Amino acid sequence: MSGNHSSSVISARVRHVEALLEQRGLLEGGEIDRRIDEFAAGGTPANGARVVARAWIDPGFAERLLTDANAALPELGLSMSGGLQEQRLKVVANSAEEHNVVVCTLCSCYPIALLGPSPGWYKSEAYRSRVVRDPRGVLAEFGVELPAATRISVWDASAESRYMVLPRRPEGTGSLSEEELAGLVTRKGLIGTALV
Amino acid sequence: MSTRTDRFAPGDRVRTRSLDPDGHTRLPRYARGAVGVVVEPAGVHPLADDRARGRTGNPQTVYHVRFPAAELFGAGDHSVTVELWEDYLTPVEEDP
Numbered sequence A: 001m002s003g004n005h006s007s008s009v010i011s012a013r014v015r016h017v018e019a020l021l022e023q024r025g026l027l028e029g030g031e032i033d034r035r036i037d038e039f040a041a042g043g044t045p046a047n048g049a050r051v052v053a054r055a056w057i058d059p060g061f062a063e064r065l066l067t068d069a070n071a072a073l074p075e076l077g078l079s080m081s082g083g084l085q086e087q088r089l090k091v092v093a094n095s096a097e098e099h100n101v102v103v104c105t106l107c108s109c110y111p112i113a114l115l116g117p118s119p120g121w122y123k124s125e126a127y128r129s130r131v132v133r134d135p136r137g138v139l140a141e142f143g144v145e146l147p148a149a150t151r152i153s154v155w156d157a158s159a160e161s162r163y164m165v166l167p168r169r170p171e172g173t174g175s176l177s178e179e180e181l182a183g184l185v186t187r188k189g190l191i192g193t194a195l196v
Numbered sequence B: 001m002s003t004r005t006d007r008f009a010p011g012d013r014v015r016t017r018s019l020d021p022d023g024h025t026r027l028p029r030y031a032r033g034a035v036g037v038v039v040e041p042a043g044v045h046p047l048a049d050d051r052a053r054g055r056t057g058n059p060q061t062v063y064h065v066r067f068p069a070a071e072l073f074g075a076g077d078h079s080v081t082v083e084l085w086e087d088y089l090t091p092v093e094e095d096p
Helices: A009-023 A031-040 A045-057 A059-067 A069-076 A125-130 A135-141 A178-182 A187-191 B048-052 B069-073
Strands: A089-093 A098-103 A151-156 A162-166 B013-016 B035-046 B059-068 B079-085 B089-091
Touching (some): A045 A178, A089 A151, A098 A135, A098 A162, A125 A135, B035 B048
Parallel strands (some): A151 B079
Antiparallel strands (some): B013 B089, B035 B059
């Protein structure tokens, strides 16, 4: 049985279904936890940060990443194929003219392989319902104040694709190594709720 | 790769259906009955509504479709891009 369940109705229902599936031999004990662990294995925002740092120093990689992220990820030993099927990844680049922010309004879809498990606020109804309607206001609450002329593009990851934001490279980082650049990139920066 | 023909191309204007089905759909309520522009096709997948009902579901193209916030919410200067199955979309004829 999966651990860490709260006492909510949905948790009780999931436990019940899991028990029935185990009783009928359709599921081994602990199988769901094991599958989830396998799916999440190696998933951390450090992966997304490596992708961003490479894109900052290698314009050719950046172009390949923005054109077909799934084809570009293997250059860094990464992929989106940890689940039952490979998920399409779309990387969206911030610029002076446009700021991107990602949400899943229907549930909590998220590129776990590149960002690790999603933060609690990403799954909250408040974030999911408000950021599509008033992204500028929500971003301000995250401490992100954008110039009025900067367009905001919200991406709703409610279907088959997953999204990652390519933040703008900060000024004055010309002398940093790829590894040092990766160290500047935060999880919120990869979702679009922070600048880097 | 699929050999099926996409019904819509980048730049096409489309209107989402305004159905309110019982049970699961991936057409978010806020994006129903709205006009947007196709950004790009994003693969071929069985309709999620069918799969949630235990049916196989015919594979069909899903598209990134971009909507102006004002079209969705009556206000706002941002855009929201939603990924939508072909069945959710109808063509919008350009004004003559």
